Amino acid sequence: MKAAYYSGNQTFEVQPTDPEPVSSGMVRLKVAYCGVCGTDVHIYHGKMDQRVRLPQVIGHEVSAEIAELGEAVSDWQVGDKVAVRPLQPGLADPSDNGQRHIGKNLRFIGIDTPGGMQTYWNVPAYTLHRLPEQMPLELGALTEPLAVACHDVRLSRLQPGENAVIIGGGPIGVLIALVARHKGANVLLSEPNATRRALCQQLHLPAVDPMTTNLVNAVEAFTNGAMADVVFEVSGVAAGVKVMTELARARGRIVMVAIHSEPKPVDLFRFFWRELQLIGTRVYEPEDFDEAIRLAASAELPLDQLITQISPLEDIQSVFETIDNNPAGMKYLLKC
Ligand SMILES: [Zn+2]
Incomplete structure (x- = not known):
């Protein structure tokens, strides 16, 4: 070996x-x-x-x-x-x-x-x-990151018809977007990398460039002014943390997915002003693996x-x- x-x-x-x-x-x-x-x-x-x-x-x-x-x-x-x-x-x-x-x-x-x-x-x-017998083992290797996404979406308490914004379109951000859309949410991604945005487009996931577009305005337009029920912070960068509180509607949930190893400024006033909620998520529980395997096997994603x-x-x-x-x-x- x-x-x-x-x-x-x-x-x-x-x-x-x-x-x-x-x-x-x-x-x-x-x-x-x-x-x-x-x-x-x-x-x-x-x-x-x-x-x-x-x-x-x-x-x-x-x-x-x-x-x-x-x-x-x-x-x-x-x-x-x-x-x-x-x-x-x-x-x-x-x-x-x-x-x-x-x-x-x-x-x-x-x-x-x-x-x-x-x-x-x-x-x-x-x-x-x-893993189901017929599942290709290539897809089986995506079970772990997909379980992360299932856990994040589950803890966000996302409901069908809600608006979800995902800051960061790397593998976990895109998986969250796919799971959230599968749950019936309207999904918008923010991702500066053009190649990753092109992949989002291929997956029919709308994605905006936060470097050239005002993200607050983009979310406002995407949601007809309602703003996001749930914001997933997956970027791990200060700009994502800075903007996340601006994107949520009153009583919106902000889900902290990224690993921020350094403290970063957060607009706590917005938590008071709009009664926002912050939800931390880390790894997964057994039921998230079960859900990930079910989704991967069903070929729905x-x-x-x-x-x-x-x-x-x-x-x-x-x-x-x-x-x-x-x-x-x-x-x-x-x-x-
Ligand atoms: Zn991993």
């Missing part, structure tokens, strides 16, 4: 290794595809070196077939097609309030522990979700159009360099 080790300094090394023994409660997966996440690119940039133990295999957006079962694993068989919900909740903490998916002792598989960019990958059986490139695992170094050079790309998959 082969494994791609991130060894720091923007370098991956693909090396032959031996599969790890499968301990009790674990399964060995034969990885089909592993998607490259924004988080993986952060790791590649050395921004998470304190969390990653070098050299480490990373990656968490996996579709796979079960290759071997550890002891005490029932309900699964060798050959089953699966997606992995890469969360290891750890010990419950009183402050968790029962929310194990964001618990204090949560470990994220593929960041805090070895990930899926390798031929064989051992994971706890409780992380598995069954044009997910295949989000796959920019599929490359062999051996090409991992050039794939990460390509992503760096082409921020307009969407999903890059590694064939493991």
Whole structure:
């Protein structure tokens, strides 16, 4: 088998290794595809070196077939097609309030522990979700990011007929737009990159350029003055945070999807003035994976159009360099 080790300094090394023994409660997966996440690119940039133990295999957006079962694993068989919900909740903490998916002792598989960019990958059986037999495994690798979008839309309490504005048209922003539209919402995206806007157009998702268009005016026109019931902040940039409070109508919900590692100015007056609500969202719960798999299997979303490139695992170094050079790309998959 082969494994791609991130060894720091923007370098991956693909090396032959031996599969790890499968301990009790674990399964060995034969990885089909592993998607490259924004988080993986952060790791590649050395921004998470304190969390990653070098050299480490990373990656968490996996579709796979079960290759071997550890002891005490029932309900699964060798050959089953699966997606992995890469969360290891750890010990419950009183402050968790029962929310194990964001618990204090949560470990994220593929960041805090070895990930899926390798031929064989051992994971706890409780992380598995069954993929339908007929689903192409390329699409199965989109389950994890799609589950993020399902979680974000669910926590936004979005209703059919509502107006939703998504600030940021990267993979997660576009997936949120697709899920929100599927729920019956009217969806408008804000995205400065022309290539990404062109993809939105191809997906029949209206998208405006916030660099050349006044976004407040655009939302006003799009909603006939009603403004947004829900605003998803997915851009992670200060301009997105600055404008988000201007786009929501009275009692509108603002959903914080992006990871803002630095504090940024927020117009708190607008929360008072228009009785706005701020909703934080992070990762997913099992039901979001179920919903993502149901949506992907039903072919109701044009997910295949989000796959920019599929490359062999051996090409991992050039794939990460390509992503760096082409921020307009969407999903890059590694064939493991
Ligand atoms: Zn991801």
